[in-house]
Amino acid sequence: MAPLVTVATCALNQWSLDFAGNLRRIKQSIVKAKEAGATLRVGPELEIPGYGCLDHFLENEVYENSWDSVHSILTDPSLHDIIIDVGLPLLHRNCRYNARAIILNGQILCLRPKLYLANDGNFREMRFFTPWNRPRHVEQYYLPPHIQKLQGRRQVPIGDVVLSTIDTTLAAETCEELFTPNSPHINMGLNGVEIFTNSSGSHHSLRKLDERIALISEATRKNGGVYLYSNQLGCDGDRLYYDGCAMIFVNGDIVGQSSQFSLNEVEVVVATIDLEVVRAYRFAPSRGLQAVAAPPYERIELDFSLSHDDIDLPHSCTPRRPPRYHLPEEEIALGPACWLWDYLRRSKSAGYFIPLSGGIDSCATATIVYSMCRLVIAAIKEGNEQVIEDTKRIAAYSEKLPETAEELCNQVLYTCYMGMTNQSSKETRERAQALSDRIGSYHTDVNIADVYNSTRNILTQATGFEPKFKVHGGSTTSNLALQNIQARSRMVIAYYFAQELCEVRKRPGGGSLLVLGSSNVDECLRGYLTKYDCSSADINPIGSISKVDLKRFISWASTNFDMPILKDFIDATPTAELEPITSDHTQSDEVDMQMTYAELSRFGTLRKVNHLGPYGMFLRLLEEWGGEGKLSPREIADKVKKFFHFYQINRHKQTVATPAYHAESYSPDDHRFDLRPFLYPPAFQSWSFEKIDKRVEALEKRGQGK
Numbered sequence: 001m002a003p004l005v006t007v008a009t010c011a012l013n014q015w016s017l018d019f020a021g022n023l024r025r026i027k028q029s030i031v032k033a034k035e036a037g038a039t040l041r042v043g044p045e046l047e048i049p050g051y052g053c054l055d056h057f058l059e060n061e062v063y064e065n066s067w068d069s070v071h072s073i074l075t076d077p078s079l080h081d082i083i084i085d086v087g088l089p090l091l092h093r094n095c096r097y098n099a100r101a102i103i104l105n106g107q108i109l110c111l112r113p114k115l116y117l118a119n120d121g122n123f124r125e126m127r128f129f130t131p132w133n134r135p136r137h138v139e140q141y142y143l144p145p146h147i148q149k150l151q152g153r154r155q156v157p158i159g160d161v162v163l164s165t166i167d168t169t170l171a172a173e174t175c176e177e178l179f180t181p182n183s184p185h186i187n188m189g190l191n192g193v194e195i196f197t198n199s200s201g202s203h204h205s206l207r208k209l210d211e212r213i214a215l216i217s218e219a220t221r222k223n224g225g226v227y228l229y230s231n232q233l234g235c236d237g238d239r240l241y242y243d244g245c246a247m248i249f250v251n252g253d254i255v256g257q258s259s260q261f262s263l264n265e266v267e268v269v270v271a272t273i274d275l276e277v278v279r280a281y282r283f284a285p286s287r288g289l290q291a292v293a294a295p296p297y298e299r300i301e302l303d304f305s306l307s308h309d310d311i312d313l314p315h316s317c318t319p320r321r322p323p324r325y326h327l328p329e330e331e332i333a334l335g336p337a338c339w340l341w342d343y344l345r346r347s348k349s350a351g352y353f354i355p356l357s358g359g360i361d362s363c364a365t366a367t368i369v370y371s372m373c374r375l376v377i378a379a380i381k382e383g384n385e386q387v388i389e390d391t392k393r394i395a396a397y398s399e400k401l402p403e404t405a406e407e408l409c410n411q412v413l414y415t416c417y418m419g420m421t422n423q424s425s426k427e428t429r430e431r432a433q434a435l436s437d438r439i440g441s442y443h444t445d446v447n448i449a450d451v452y453n454s455t456r457n458i459l460t461q462a463t464g465f466e467p468k469f470k471v472h473g474g475s476t477t478s479n480l481a482l483q484n485i486q487a488r489s490r491m492v493i494a495y496y497f498a499q500e501l502c503e504v505r506k507r508p509g510g511g512s513l514l515v516l517g518s519s520n521v522d523e524c525l526r527g528y529l530t531k532y533d534c535s536s537a538d539i540n541p542i543g544s545i546s547k548v549d550l551k552r553f554i555s556w557a558s559t560n561f562d563m564p565i566l567k568d569f570i571d572a573t574p575t576a577e578l579e580p581i582t583s584d585h586t587q588s589d590e591v592d593m594q595m596t597y598a599e600l601s602r603f604g605t606l607r608k609v610n611h612l613g614p615y616g617m618f619l620r621l622l623e624e625w626g627g628e629g630k631l632s633p634r635e636i637a638d639k640v641k642k643f644f645h646f647y648q649i650n651r652h653k654q655t656v657a658t659p660a661y662h663a664e665s666y667s668p669d670d671h672r673f674d675l676r677p678f679l680y681p682p683a684f685q686s687w688s689f690e691k692i693d694k695r696v697e698a699l700e701k702r703g704q705g706k
């Protein structure tokens with residue numbers, strides 16, 4: 001019978017460069033782990049400065065401050081008697097490393113730098129750090145003088161090591177290393193490592209948790225072992241939301257899982273495990289054959305036992321449980337809502353302002369803010385002290401804490417319908433009002449015709465030219481220019497209202513609001529938006545969510561948030577309402593865009609996720625959309641060419657896109673995620689389009705053109 005060990009991992013809501021706050025949360029997590037009887041605690045990647053410091057990792061001060069935090073951990077006796085695996089950046093021989101410090105009883109046991117850095121999508125670790133990239137290599141690290149004094153020596157081992165305690169063996173791997181084909185845990189496991197720690201800085205994107213769970217359960221199912229996954233939580237100052245979900249696995253099964261979306265700043269997951277189950281799991285001779293051939297690791301010997309014989313501590317093992325996943329529509333309800341809460345409290349703003357059009361996108365944005373209010377009220381009811389403290393500052397109109405989501409929403413959410421005499425319909429105006437009534441937002445309904453008319457007339461005054469909409473006999477250019485005046489006026493009015501509405505309502509202590517944008521990922525991809533209109537906001541919770549997913553979210557919220565009014569939004573035809581409504585003309589998004597939202601979503605995925613150019617996309621869609629009774633090659637070619645034409649001429653709009661919550665793997669975000677040119681050669685003269693045309697002609701000649 002092997003001894004039982006109690007181990008802990010955690011999710012921490014760190015904030016880049018908030019050294020004091022980060023240290024406080026790290027210490028809290030260690031104390032909580034100890035209280036639960038754990039003798040090992042692992043925390044998120046780079047938790048001391050926060051994962052998202054980006055180019056601040058090029059500043060020496062960040063490294064010095066991180067050592068100050070380590071000093072504070074080493075000298076705090078309440079953090080003794082537990083092995084602490086904590087993340088920090090390190091300077092070693094003038095190279096910067098993303099590393100772990102393994103600490104016990106005020107002593108650093110070793111430093112473990114990350115071997116394989118994350119450098120795709122939103123990750124740029126190679127810009128700041130050097131990969132260790134020498135599996136099993138170990139050398140000596142010279143400690144800073146104030147740490148040398150505590151340590152009583154000048155050096156500690158740094159490298160890819162494993163640690164042997166009296167009763168077991170453990171080792172660390174870091175985030176991306178789990179995602180690589182030749183992960184360190186493979187050889188570590190073959191070397192007898194029984195407990196693996198993984199500290200991550202892994203941000204949310206829709207449907208991504210499935211991948212993490214699959215990777216960890218696969219790793220420990222093949223190799224056996226205990227796997228402690230830790231991750232950052234919340235918005236640490238960027239478009240990303242780190243979705244926590246710390247987990248503990250044993251031999252492929254989950255025995256502990258924290259929340260994926262939460263307003264808690266510190267979540268600790270603890271499990272008690274019988275190491276015998278790991279040893280018994282590794283019985284197969286085929287594993288033994290590989291184990292004897294596996295390259296050996298240098299071991300750090302520890303005079304410490306992870307197991308405990310304290311009779312007050314748990315003596316039964318934590319049972320396995322099924323993994324908990326959220327539906328994608330729930331992920332939309334929760335992820336952006338938690339991100340908005342962190343943004344609101346950390347920016348010290350008074351609330352949010354949404355231009356509410358009566359369409360589905362701004363409705364989704366408002367519903368996400370309402371979801372945030374629901375989460376806050378639930379956290380207050382659970383006694384979450386940080387949320388209570390933040391709410392007291394933010395909900396300043398009343399002395400007492402709000403008791404319902406609607407009450408809080410009335411204090412923090414301001415919506416405004418900005419109508420035009422001939423363009424806006426009764427239906428959109430009424431839907432906006434009804435939604436506001438349901439969620440409790442402070443709503444205004446204004447007519448912006450005066451601003452529009454006076455802007456339009458300035459051109460006539462200056463030149464004598466009278467621009468007209470197409471339906472009144474005007475040109476395409478004037479038709480767009482007149483739409484754009486309305487759209488851009490809305491942006492100016494939005495910022496004006498956001499600054500003044502707290503003054504109007506006499507909010508104690510004043511304050512101003514953050515303007516929320518509502519353009520979705522597909523409109524951005526196609527460029528179906530006016531540059532510098534209401535899409536130019538402070539932040540955008542839905543800028544990387546597809547229209548298809550937004551509709552699913554609204555439909556989910558209509559039932560789960562008890563909001564029947566949302567059904568009206570789903571049934572309405574998406575329209576910009578920028579052109580005059582006449583007896584035979586009402587503007588419609590999909591007609592204007594010359595493609596459907598569902599098609600756009602597919603183009604977006606093939607462009608970004610599948611890395612396809614126009615010709616490659618055409619060939620792929622021939623398989624998917626072509627064939628007997630389906631679309632002809634020419635029809636498919638036209639669709640692909642139209643998409644690339646609009647994508648390319650409108651790409652420049654992405655350079656000024658509002659910072660949006662990152663949620664979608666095909667996001668066209670030009671700032672951090674999807675780096676592309678914004679001045680393209682004409683698509684219709686491109687080699688790719690020529691190849692498409694030749695292929696269509698060849699298929700038509702072979703009689704496959706139908």
Ligand SMILES: Nc1ncnc2c1ncn2[C@@H]1O[C@H](COP(=O)(O)OP(=O)(O)OC[C@H]2O[C@@H]([n+]3cccc(C(=O)O)c3)[C@H](O)[C@@H]2O)[C@@H](O)[C@H]1O
Binds near residue numbers: 483529531534575
């Ligand atoms: N290659 C390039 N690099 C940099 N800038 C470039 C450029 N090509 C044009 N431009 C500039 O781009 C601008 C033209 O773009 P933009 O002003 O957006 O105007 P534009 O794309 O012409 O029109 C906006 C479109 O968005 C539609 N829309 C749909 C739904 C909602 C809304 C709304 O706003 O509520 C709008 C509206 O119906 C219209 O079709 C000009 O300022 C032009 O100088």
Ligand SMILES: Nc1ncnc2c1ncn2[C@@H]1O[C@H](COP(=O)(O)OP(=O)(O)OP(=O)(O)O)[C@@H](O)[C@H]1O
Binds near residue numbers: 358360518520534577
């Ligand atoms: N009448 C209006 N009143 C207030 N805001 C508006 C109005 N029309 C447009 N907006 C703002 O401009 C944004 C872009 O307008 P657009 O017509 O493209 O809406 P959309 O992308 O279809 O979104 P929605 O579905 O919210 O109408 C909207 O999301 C909204 O924030």
Ligand SMILES: NC(=O)CC[C@H](N)C(=O)O
Binds near residue numbers: 045174179202
């Ligand atoms: N920080 C990391 O190494 C993260 C990389 C990993 N691919 C993830 O998304 O979780």
